Amino acid sequence: MKIAMIGTGYVGLVSGVCFSDFGHDVVCVDKDPDKLAKLNAGEVPIFEPGLDDLMAKNVAAGRLTFSGDLKQAVDGAEAVFIAVGTPTRRGDGHADLTYVMAAAEEIAHALTDYAVVVTKSTVPVGTNMQVKQTILAANPDAEFDVASNPEFLREGAAIDDFMRPDRIVVGVETDRAAKVMRSIYRPLYLRDFPVVTTDLESAEMIKYAANAFLATKITFINEIAALCERTGADIKMVSKGMGMDGRIGNKFLHAGPGYGGSCFPKDTQALARIGQENGMPMQLTETVIKVNNEIKSRMVDKIYDACDGSVNGKVITVLGVTFKPNTDDMRDAPSLTIIPTLIGNGAKVRVVDPQGRHEGEAMLPGVTWMEDPYVAADGADAIVVLTEWNEFRALDLAHITDKMNTPYMVDLRNIYSADEAIGAGLTRYISVGRAPAE
Numbered sequence: 001m002k003i004a005m006i007g008t009g010y011v012g013l014v015s016g017v018c019f020s021d022f023g024h025d026v027v028c029v030d031k032d033p034d035k036l037a038k039l040n041a042g043e044v045p046i047f048e049p050g051l052d053d054l055m056a057k058n059v060a061a062g063r064l065t066f067s068g069d070l071k072q073a074v075d076g077a078e079a080v081f082i083a084v085g086t087p088t089r090r091g092d093g094h095a096d097l098t099y100v101m102a103a104a105e106e107i108a109h110a111l112t113d114y115a116v117v118v119t120k121s122t123v124p125v126g127t128n129m130q131v132k133q134t135i136l137a138a139n140p141d142a143e144f145d146v147a148s149n150p151e152f153l154r155e156g157a158a159i160d161d162f163m164r165p166d167r168i169v170v171g172v173e174t175d176r177a178a179k180v181m182r183s184i185y186r187p188l189y190l191r192d193f194p195v196v197t198t199d200l201e202s203a204e205m206i207k208y209a210a211n212a213f214l215a216t217k218i219t220f221i222n223e224i225a226a227l228c229e230r231t232g233a234d235i236k237m238v239s240k241g242m243g244m245d246g247r248i249g250n251k252f253l254h255a256g257p258g259y260g261g262s263c264f265p266k267d268t269q270a271l272a273r274i275g276q277e278n279g280m281p282m283q284l285t286e287t288v289i290k291v292n293n294e295i296k297s298r299m300v301d302k303i304y305d306a307c308d309g310s311v312n313g314k315v316i317t318v319l320g321v322t323f324k325p326n327t328d329d330m331r332d333a334p335s336l337t338i339i340p341t342l343i344g345n346g347a348k349v350r351v352v353d354p355q356g357r358h359e360g361e362a363m364l365p366g367v368t369w370m371e372d373p374y375v376a377a378d379g380a381d382a383i384v385v386l387t388e389w390n391e392f393r394a395l396d397l398a399h400i401t402d403k404m405n406t407p408y409m410v411d412l413r414n415i416y417s418a419d420e421a422i423g424a425g426l427t428r429y430i431s432v433g434r435a436p437a438e
Helices: 010-021 033-040 051-060 070-074 098-110 127-138 158-163 175-184 186-190 200-231 235-243 264-277 283-306 335-344 357-363 373-377 397-403 418-423
Strands: 002-006 025-029 064-067 079-082 115-119 144-148 168-172 195-198 315-319 348-352 382-385 408-411 428-430
Touching: 002 010, 002 070, 002 098, 010 025, 010 051, 010 064, 010 079, 010 158, 025 070, 033 064, 051 064, 051 158, 064 070, 070 098, 079 098, 079 175, 098 115, 098 127, 115 127, 115 175, 127 144, 127 200, 144 175, 144 200, 168 175, 168 200, 175 186, 195 200, 200 235, 200 264, 200 283, 264 283, 283 335, 283 382, 283 408, 283 428, 315 335, 315 373, 335 348, 348 373, 373 397, 418 428
Parallel strands: 002 025, 002 079, 025 064, 079 115, 115 144, 168 195, 315 348, 315 382, 382 408, 408 428
Antiparallel strands: 144 168
16 A cells, blocks of 8 residues: 655654555655655654664665655555644644644645545644545545544654554544555554544544543652652652552653653643633643643752752753653753753753753753763762663762762652662762652
8 A cells, every 4th residue: 555644753754664664655755855865865863762773674675765745645645644743832722733734735736546634643623624624625626535543652662652552543434434544554453453443533532632641640640749758658659559550550650850742741732722612621631731830840949959959050960851761852851941940040050861962952052961971970069860761770879979079869750769879879869759868
């Protein structure tokens, strides 16, 4: 089957590569000539473990190509996926559908035979019907169906998520469209991965509801962590005890500096806006957004406390700035709130991150980028663990301690225990949801 993938951002590129690995002929379309040049040269513009090898394999097999010619890519395609950005719109928090509708109009003019136009981008409820109307307005004679196929990819584990999904969600209006979608996902059907087939609106809502629930779970455990600090409870023990309940589960119960990334901040805001527009305020989601922002500020307070109330003139070494490990994504990362606040209050901030520098240099002006955590610790007044990269999980804390001006650590990901931190010579260890140790 020939598939056209419009957009080579995170979702479009991962999906296009994985579909080609299913055996489909995939053309990934993008308007950015620089990005296309890199892709055609075999360079992957994002960091995602395993994606470079899988892309090279399918390009070599002739199943995967990259083009700036949308019309040619759509010609003969049985499915055309829209995987363009839907950033938060300024002023109202809604998802900006400008790129989606522009792609729909271009697809309308390019259609020559029947195709299913599939929205892969995360879009508000009702968008697929808007896509349908946009195509009909631009080309009344077009023969097509629309389908909703939201993605559930975790950055850093996207290929595994695509190839071994918890579920595949497909929203359709017709049996013909459903048949095409079954053909696309046939390798996963044959391996009995669950497929949820719904109407268009339900598929659109599933994506927002899932992300808002996960964001709520993260925010809830962070609030419990704050209460643990006041009461003497240990959040790691509390999370473990909660997570063993099958109705709750242990995922997304790790206390930290709040959620970030490309999905949760954008999707919670969009869901809140959808509720407002439909006269049904999403009060839980609105509170989650508010509390998550407050959590980031509370993390700054922890760093101040570790530094005896002031960071002015002090050297702070920050380990990790991406919103999570195994990605280079900086979007809405807690570091974008925490680090500028530290700098604004006079701190000299050094940063170590395995993948964050490419995006972070422009987003975090005023920091000193370093490659080695031990070098970055030399003469530091405090070390802050902000992203739980594997590289930071087994540091020689005794060696770190010897290099520091004042051996203080603020572990915002709870990757160490108080006993091992103090045992290694750190004289102050502050974490999240646990009593400080000195």
